[in-house]
Amino acid sequence: MKDFLEDVKKVVDVFKEHLDNQIKIVSHIDTDGITAASIASQAFLREGIKFSLSFVKMLDDAVLEELNLEESKIIFFLDLGSGSIKEIERILKDKIVFILDHHKISEKKTKLNLLNLCKNEDADYREISGAGTVYLFFRCMNNKNIDLAYLAVVGAIGDMQENRGFIGLNKLILQDAVNNGDIVVKQGLYMFGIQTKPLDRVLEYSTDPYIPGVTGNREGTLTFLDEIGIKPEGKKYPKVINLNQEEMKKLVTGIILKRLGSEKEPENVLGPIYILKNEKEDMMKDARDFSTLLNSCGRLSRPSLGMGVCLGDKNARTNAIKLLNDYKFELINSLNWFYKKKKNKELIEGEGYMIINSEDNVKDALIGTLASIVAKSNLYKDGTIIIGLAHTLDGETKISARIAGNGDYNLRDLLIGITRKLGNYVAGGHRVACGASIPQEKEQDFIKIAKESLDRKFY
Ligand SMILES: [Mn+2]
Known part of the structure; x- marks a missing residue:
């Protein structure tokens, strides 16, 4: 950790030699990238530094060549870039490049200004996000930027680094946000929308924790509420924050009972809640809700929103709130489609893996989320590999891979291995969450090779 903070200082010192230039920021399109870009923008504004900003889904030669035509001499890559060191060195050879990132580093030896905890090979994925890396950089530049720490917390949540608490540098960043009076940590029901949504909606839409028979099931939700004795007031159920202690107890016990028999800790329904103290909008008072809101903007290709x-x-x-509501609705539809397929045994299931070939039934923007929900659902054994496929509008098939429960496996290498056998297609991401894109006509070949390698690799 100390080494990394020294690294931060070194990179900041290099940057200080170039303060008077116009800067180009390139950031990733997800929650982590959006918060990273917000931190950088506000920090640059504070210094009076001029910048322009683009969001991208991934870096490829075409994107880099376009960047090379930009006037800005300095380019900041946020929450991406580490996987494209060679390409950046080749195409942007006349630029001054800063990479503030936490993804796997493709080339150890580089003259680029790379700030990435992964330089240390023992680093845990959950220690810091892209936004966290960006935050530490700007915090080192100017102490006043401590007021941006809360955004780095939101970014880390977006990258699923929060798991009943933070570890490593993320912990330090959370502490900054708390010290600055921007975040208050409380223990509570670990669910989306507890500040804002009526109880029945919270339960029905609860994908983490997943509640068997309730998540994605309207009727099951109403039966469950009836069983635990929580009644609607008129036609509406109360919000979770408005439940009294007695009701809260019934609710928590009820959820734990529903989750008994699943292989993961059924009592895992309580956890820290991160309240954004200065946030006026209800929808964004809970850092987890805030992160979900940004996530839907990214998924639906509206990062600027x-x-x-x-x-x-x-x-x-x-x-953005409207967008999120549409997104949740669409997600529940996809989940229902999945349940039906599972019930009818129409999914491709093997020993230690499961392939969801959704074709046009799940939007490509949602296939990763669906795979994540299924991976966290207790429906499959820990360590089961979940692969989702969905058609995009432009004739491609988007692939997302996740691993069930607390399993660990290098899915990234697996996916890269399979796509290489098909041709020269892009695959990337992290060990336990990654994706790829292939032409639709290669879909059956992909499934065939995936089955072969998965059948061979396990048991
Ligand atoms: Mn990230």
């Missing part, structure tokens, strides 16, 4: 949310723009917030 997410950025507007971070910067407090009223219009952006209204539009």
Whole structure:
């Protein structure tokens, strides 16, 4: 940790030699990237440094060549870039490049200004996010940037680094946010929407924790509430934060009972809640809700809207909330489709793996989320590999891989291995969450090779 903070200082010192230049920021399109970009933008504004900003899904030669035409001499890559060191060195050879990232590093030896905890091979994925890396950089540049720490916390949650608490540098960053009075940590029901949604909706839409018979099941939710004796007031159920202690107890016990028999800790329904103290909008008071909101902006290719949310723009917030509601609705539809397929045994299941070939039934923007939900659902044994496929609008098939429960396996290498056999296609991401894209006509070949390698690799 100390080494890394020294690294931060070194990279900041290099940057200070170039302060008077116009800067180009390139950031990743997900929650982590959106918060990273928001931190950088606000920090640059504070210094009076001019910048422009683009969001990208991934870096390839075409993107880099376009960047090379930009006037800015300095380019900041946020939450991406570490996997494309060679390409960046080759195509952007006349630029001054800073990479503030936490993804796997493709090339150890580089002259680029690379700030990445992964330089230390023992680093745990959960120790820091892209936004966290960006935050530490700007915090080192100017202490006043401590007021941006809370955004790095939201980013880390977006990258699923929060698991009943933070570890490593993320812990340090959370402490900054707490010390600065931006975040208060409380223990509570570990669910989405507890500040804002009526109880029945919270339960029905609860994917983490997953509640068997309740998640994604309207009727099951109402039966469950009836069983534990929580009644609607008129037609509406109360919000979770408005439940009294007695009701809260019934609710928690009820959920734990429902989760008994699953292989993972059924009592895992309580955890830390991160309250954003200065946030006026209900929807964004809980850092987890805030992160979900940004996530839907990214997934639906509206990262600038997410950025507007971070910067407090009223219009952006209204539009983002609408987007999130549509997104949740779409997600529940996809989940229902999945349940039906599972019930009818129409999924491709093998020893230690499961392949969801959704074709046009799940939007490509949602296939990764669906795979994540299934991976966390207790429906499959720990360590089961979940692969989802969905058609995109432009004739491609998007592939997402996740691992069930607390399993660990290098899915990234697996996916890269399979796609290489098919041709020269892009695959990337992290050990336990990654994706790829192939032409639709290669879909059956992909499934065949995936089955072969998975059948061979396990048991
Ligand atoms: Mn990230």
